[in-house]
Amino acid sequence: MSGIRQRAIDACYEQALKSYHEGGLPIGSTLTRGDEIIAVGHNRRVQQGNPILHGEMDCLQNAGRQTSYRDCTLYTSLSPCMMCSGTIVQFKIPHVVICENRSHLREPQFRRERAVPARSWRCRRHRRRSPLHRIDGALHCRERRAMGGRHRRLNRTRLSLANPGAARHGNGMIIAVDGPTASGKGTIARALAAHFGLPHLDTGLLYRAVGRQCALNGGNPDDPADARAACTFPDSLLDDPELRSEATGGLASRVSIHSDVRKALYERQRSFATQPGGAILDGRDIGTVIAPEADAKLFVTASVEARAERRHSEMLEQDRAVSIEDITADLAARDKRDRTRKDSPLVVAEDALVIETSGLRREEAIAAAIAAVDALLAEHR
Ligand SMILES: Nc1ncnc2c1ncn2[C@@H]1O[C@H](COP(=O)(O)OP(=O)(O)OP(=O)(O)O)[C@@H](O)[C@H]1O
Numbered sequence: 001m002s003g004i005r006q007r008a009i010d011a012c013y014e015q016a017l018k019s020y021h022e023g024g025l026p027i028g029s030t031l032t033r034g035d036e037i038i039a040v041g042h043n044r045r046v047q048q049g050n051p052i053l054h055g056e057m058d059c060l061q062n063a064g065r066q067t068s069y070r071d072c073t074l075y076t077s078l079s080p081c082m083m084c085s086g087t088i089v090q091f092k093i094p095h096v097v098i099c100e101n102r103s104h105l106r107e108p109q110f111r112r113e114r115a116v117p118a119r120s121w122r123c124r125r126h127r128r129r130s131p132l133h134r135i136d137g138a139l140h141c142r143e144r145r146a147m148g149g150r151h152r153r154l155n156r157t158r159l160s161l162a163n164p165g166a167a168r169h170g171n172g173m174i175i176a177v178d179g180p181t182a183s184g185k186g187t188i189a190r191a192l193a194a195h196f197g198l199p200h201l202d203t204g205l206l207y208r209a210v211g212r213q214c215a216l217n218g219g220n221p222d223d224p225a226d227a228r229a230a231c232t233f234p235d236s237l238l239d240d241p242e243l244r245s246e247a248t249g250g251l252a253s254r255v256s257i258h259s260d261v262r263k264a265l266y267e268r269q270r271s272f273a274t275q276p277g278g279a280i281l282d283g284r285d286i287g288t289v290i291a292p293e294a295d296a297k298l299f300v301t302a303s304v305e306a307r308a309e310r311r312h313s314e315m316l317e318q319d320r321a322v323s324i325e326d327i328t329a330d331l332a333a334r335d336k337r338d339r340t341r342k343d344s345p346l347v348v349a350e351d352a353l354v355i356e357t358s359g360l361r362r363e364e365a366i367a368a369a370i371a372a373v374d375a376l377l378a379e380h381r
């Protein structure tokens with residue numbers, strides 16, 4: 001790849017990364033003339049709350065007024081939208097290099113019809129036609145594939161920030177994952193967090209800490225005052241391995257019916273959900289109470305038998321001898337308590353997508369969840 005082209009593509013990537021670190025959409029742009037980079041820019045829609053500050057627009061603004069763009073090339077890390085394509089046509093910019101367009105292919109027909117009709121669209125070396133890359137036809141197809149990879153990886157981490165819900169919270173989206181115990185919601189929430197690059201909070205852990213603290217205080221988890229007093233647990237308790245035990249799960253389910261406990265834990269969960277950059281939370285009432293405005297809501301469920309089986313295997317792995325009958329009875333009791341309590345019961349939020357994981361392996365359940373979130377976000381766009 002020629003020197004200027006490589007430098008321009010690298011600059012696009014650096015700009016996209018800069019935006020990513022600012023909590024924005026990872027889209028960068030570079031304007032070149034001959035061997036010179038005239039300007040760079042990145043998408044600042046989220047950072048500035050400015051709906052038209054796309055990467056290409058920011059770059060052109062940074063370049064200032066140019067007498068002519070006829071000898072310029074605009075590089076952009078992602079396929080330009082209708083607005084940016086219109087600007088490219090308006091400014092008569094003859095060459096556009098799109099670093100990757102598989103994550104988000106936008107306005108190809110518009111550009112095909114209007115943008116740069118006189119160019120050859122074949123890979124110079126392979127003479128291969130590439131319909132998706134009509135305006136970066138000057139690149140060798142292997143070069144395109146190589147540069148596309150890293151841009152694509154970056155884009156996939158944050159593209160979902162483009163939805164309107166993201167703007168509501170400054171610069172992020174909220175994903176709510178609810179469901180009964182051992183349904184696999186934690187497994188799914190952690191995988192979604194890694195996929196979308198979001199921080200994750202397992203809210204069950206907070207209720208478990210209250211249950212555990214109540215026991216440490218010698219209190220009665222069914223007594224509202226004892227349960228309330230346990231809400232001031234030290235943060236270090238969250239690292240206590242005992243929190244993960246079934247016994248503590250049972251205590252958590254008992255303290256969680258008290259309204260004062262739910263009120264005491266609300267603010268902590270709410271500020272996590274609304275932090276800049278977005279968040280993913282799993283629990284029982286995330287989509288209904290903690291973040292009813294969440295951009296994507298999933299309700300993960302599975303039959304009692306499948307859940308008991310999973311919990312049983314988990315315990316066998318930890319060398320804990322518990323009968324499957326006992327586990328089933330405990331799950332059923334917790335389900336009933338969670339579903340029938342007055343304050344914030346476990347229900348499917350109206351706008352949630354239900355994922356039934358009984359017949360799905362972990363990877364299949366995760367793939368279904370990612371597809372469901374993508375579909376929900378696409379509805380918002
Ligand atoms: N689709 C699946 N198939 C088989 N096992 C699964 C699946 N999803 C999760 N598991 C396993 O089931 C167990 C419970 O999963 P996980 O902890 O994600 O559930 P949870 O709903 O978050 O539970 P809790 O309410 O206790 O926090 C774990 O051992 C996990 O590895």
Ligand SMILES: Nc1ccn([C@@H]2O[C@H](COP(=O)(O)O)[C@@H](O)[C@H]2O)c(=O)n1
Nearest residue numbers: 181203204205207252253256283284285
């Ligand atoms: N948002 C939440 C989360 C949990 N609970 C209660 O805590 C118990 C333990 O939760 P796990 O997810 O770790 O199993 C659970 O049984 C609920 O009673 C809650 O009420 N709200």
